[in-house]
Amino acid sequence: MKTLAVILMPMLCAAADAPAGIDALLDAARAAPAEFAADAMIRIAALDQLEKARRIELLEQAFRRASGAQQPYKRHATFLRPGSPSGLLNRAYGQDLDAMSLRLRAIEALLPLNGQKARELLLETPPPKTPRLKCEDFLMYDVGRFYDTLESIARQSFTAQEIQAGGPFRWLERFTGAITSPVQVAPVARMLAAASVKDADFRTLVNSFAEALGKVSGDDRSFAYSIPAGKQILALVEELKRRQSSPLPLLEAYRLYLVNNLSAARCADDDAMLGNPGSFGLVTGQAIDQEAQDAVAFFNQSLRMAPLQPIQEQESTPSRLEGVATGLRTCEDAECRAIAEQYRGLVFGENGSAYRPDQIYTPAWRGKVRDFLAALSKWQESAPGAQPAAEHFRMKSAAYSDLLNLVFNGPDRELVLRATLDYLKRNRFQQENRMEWFLPVNALIGRVAMDPVAMGRLADELGKVDDPTIALYVKLEIVAPRTPDRILPLL
Numbered sequence: 434m435k436t437l438a439v440i441l442m443p444m445l446c447a448a449a450d451a452p453a454g455i456d457a458l459l460d461a462a463r464a465a466p467a468e469f470a471a472d473a474m475i476r477i478a479a480l481d482q483l484e485k486a487r488r489i490e491l492l493e494q495a496f497r498r499a500s501g502a503q504q505p506y507k508r509h510a511t512f513l514r515p516g517s518p519s520g521l522l523n524r525a526y527g528q529d530l531d532a533m534s535l536r537l538r539a540i541e542a543l544l545p546l547n548g549q550k551a552r553e554l555l556l557e558t559p560p561p562k563t564p565r566l567k568c569e570d571f572l573m574y575d576v577g578r579f580y581d582t583l584e585s586i587a588r589q590s591f592t593a594q595e596i597q598a599g600g601p602f603r604w605l606e607r608f609t610g611a612i613t614s615p616v617q618v619a620p621v622a623r624m625l626a627a628a629s630v631k632d633a634d635f636r637t638l639v640n641s642f643a644e645a646l647g648k649v650s651g652d653d654r655s656f657a658y659s660i661p662a663g664k665q666i667l668a669l670v671e672e673l674k675r676r677q678s679s680p681l682p683l684l685e686a687y688r689l690y691l692v693n694n695l696s697a698a699r700c701a702d703d704d705a706m707l708g709n710p711g712s713f714g715l716v717t718g719q720a721i722d723q724e725a726q727d728a729v730a731f732f733n734q735s736l737r738m739a740p741l742q743p744i745q746e747q748e749s750t751p752s753r754l755e756g757v758a759t760g761l762r763t764c765e766d767a768e769c770r771a772i773a774e775q776y777r778g779l780v781f782g783e784n785g786s787a788y789r790p791d792q793i794y795t796p797a798w799r800g801k802v803r804d805f806l807a808a809l810s811k812w813q814e815s816a817p818g819a820q821p822a823a824e825h826f827r828m829k830s831a832a833y834s835d836l837l838n839l840v841f842n843g844p845d846r847e848l849v850l851r852a853t854l855d856y857l858k859r860n861r862f863q864q865e866n867r868m869e870w871f872l873p874v875n876a877l878i879g880r881v882a883m884d885p886v887a888m889g890r891l892a893d894e895l896g897k898v899d900d901p902t903i904a905l906y907v908k909l910e911i912v913a914p915r916t917p918d919r920i921l922p923l924l
Contacts, residue, residue, distance in 0.1 A: 455483070458912055459491075461905045466867055467501025468530040469902055474498070475538050476913040485546060492543045496554050499535035503867055506563060507531050508572040511658055512705065517761040518827050522572065524923055525872040533561065537582050548590030552604070555586060560611040566654040568700035568756025573616065573658045580620035583608055584627050602634035610641035615655040615694070618646065619662035626668045632676045639673060643686035650693040657703045663687075663731040670736065684741055691728055692748045699751035702758060764828055772812055772832060775805050779839060794843045802845050805836065806852050823869070826862040830873040837880070838924070850891050853877055858900050872923065874903055879920035882910050 455477060462473035474495035478488045507526050510519035529538060536558050544551040563574040587601040595601075605628055612621055625638055650656075666687050670680040733743040764773055779801055781787055792798065809832055814825035833853040840846050854877060863870040881892050895907045 455480070455912065458905075458908055461901065461908070463494075465902055465905055467498050468503065468532075468535060468867060469871070469905065471495040471498040471502070471535040471539070472530060473905060473909055475535070475542060476909060478542060480913060489543060489546050489550060492539045492546070493550070493554070496536050496539040496543075496557075499532050499539065502530060502532040502535055504531040506533050506561065507575040507578070509575050509658075510571055511573050511654075512571050512758055512761055514761060516763055518763060518824070519571070519761070521827055521831055521872070522869075525869045526575075527922055528868065528872065528875060530868045530871065533558075533576070534578060537578050540582055541585070544585060544589055548586070552586050552590050555582065556607075560608055561614070561617065563614050563616060563655075565614075565652040568654055568702075569759045570654055571758040571761060573655060574614070576614075576616055577620040577623075580608075580617070580624040584624045588627075588629060599631070599634060601628070602630045602638070605630070605638055606641065609638045610645045612642070612645045612649060614652060615649060615659040615662075618649070618659055618690070619665040622662065622665035622669045626665070626672045632678065635672075635676055636678050639669065639678075639683055643683045646683075647686040647689040647693075649690055650697060653694065653697065653699045653703070656694040657700065660726060660728045663728060663736065667735060681738065681741070684736055684738060687736070688732065688741060688744065691732060692744060695728070695744075695749040696752060698753050698755050700756055700758075701754040763824055768812055769828055772808060772828075775808055776832060776835065779805060779836075794845075799845055802836070802840060802849070806849065809833065809836075809856075810852070822862060822865060826860070826869065829856070834873060834876065834924070841880075847891055850877065850880065851894070854891075854895065854898070858898060858903065863902070871902070874906070876920075876923040878903075878906050878910055879915065879923055882914060883917055883920060 459474070459477060462470050462477070464470075465473065472495075474491045477483070478491040478495065480488075483491075504526075507529065508522070508531075509526070510517075510522045513519050529535065536554070540551045540554050540558075543554065558579075561574070561576040561579055563576065566573070583605065587604050591600045591604075605624070609621060609625065612618065621642055625635075625642060628635060628638060630638065666683070669683065673680040673683065729744045729749050737743060764770060779788075779798070782792070788798070809829065812829060814822055833849070833856060836849050837846065837853065840849050853873065857870070857874050857877070860870060878895065881895060892907075895903065898904055898907070
């Protein structure tokens with residue numbers, strides 16, 4: 434990282450730690466689209482050389498700018514299969530450039546600096562109200578961070594006097610009953626199980642949650658995604674028992690929640706979404722918990738207590754099946770298939786076996802790389818019968834990324850990196866979906882930052898790009914560099 438700063442330092446007006454240099458970078462950030470402005474200010478506010486008051490000011494500005502982000506909430510793709518956009522979309526949303534994530538990042542950074550201000554800003558952030566999904570959707574809403582931040586504020590921002598007066602209880606009470614979607618069930622249960630409040634206040638919070646829980650229904654796609662919430666409900670039950678409170682009201686509400694949703698109209702591909710054999714697999718960021726996936730068996734065997742009855746088969750049988758996820762099939766037009774086949778020729782020889790290390794980087798193989806780059810350059814979304822703009826961008830940027838991974842330790846990596854940069858500069862998809870467009874840009878800058886010596890010439894070119902967003906992030910990587918663990922998930 435330091436070497437990259439040496440390579441690019443002439444671009445800056447002053448050294449990275451000089452106020453004038455940071456001021457110039459902040460001016461560029463404030464002129465950027467909302468999600469990039471907020472992200473840059475959050476990263477700059479983490480710099481220790483800035484005064485505390487200025488860091489607080491920057492975080493509050495980032496919070497305000499976050500509202501202009503194109504995507505309101507973080508999402509997860511639920512089905513994974515080769516060639517689908519699921520993995521790319523998960524990496525794009527994993528940048529945390531949606532409005533909710535940006536606000537929460539600013540609040541979390543503000544919490545150790547000024548807990549009262551962090552609390553005030555979270556009160557300005559309405560509880561998540563995610564739209565109901567249809568069976569055709571494969572992107573789920575992820576709102577867990579909101580409730581994790583709520584719990585952190587309840588635990589860290591109140592004085593001893595405020596805690597004695599019930600401040601954390603009143604804080605959490607504002608949100609525990611405001612759930613409308615299955616995606617909120619597990620995060621709220623987890624938040625409550627960790628709540629440090631008096632026993633009587635704890636019962637009140639859980640009862641408020643239970644009352645709202647029994648009314649949540651009508652979104653099977655989100656319900657199927659959230660079925661593993663039974664483990665969080667179990668943890669909440671154990672906490673109630675520890676506090677010598679009856680878990681029956683909570684379990685009764687959870688039973689009603691399960692029956693209402695299991696017996697409603699269900700999506701026809703729920704079994705695939707839940708990670709059953711032969712499925713594509715559920716993407717949650719964690720290993721699939723097979724025990725919790727069978728909601729009925731988990732309730733009957735691990736949660737139920739008398740006088741509640743086991744959930745019967747007729748109570749968990751869908752009223753009907755309807756719809757499956759769409760948009761998972763990609764690269765169906767002739768030109769895209771030709772590109773895919775040409776890339777396959779870089780990986781596999783004519784006999785169908787993968788190239789051995791001694792068979793790549795030969796003159797013949799490197800000629801194939803140049804032919805592939807030429808074909809990628811000519812592949813235009815305006816061709817007759819071509820894919821929609823979003824799908825074309827995803828497939829083409831993925832092709833460049835795959836090629837980079839293939840040649841990254843060889844003599845052609847700079848050539849491929851430069852071709853990737855040429856494609857991304859002022860690509861018109863930048864206006865349609867800034868977060869998706871930025872993913873390959875972000876990854877490209879990260880690649881160069883992790884290997885600045887070998888990438889010296891390209892690093893210099895990156896610093897001279899006339900796209901203001903790319904230029905902003907190249908300079909940001911100097912002033913507020915990322916560690917490799919933050920870059921690698923983008924690749």
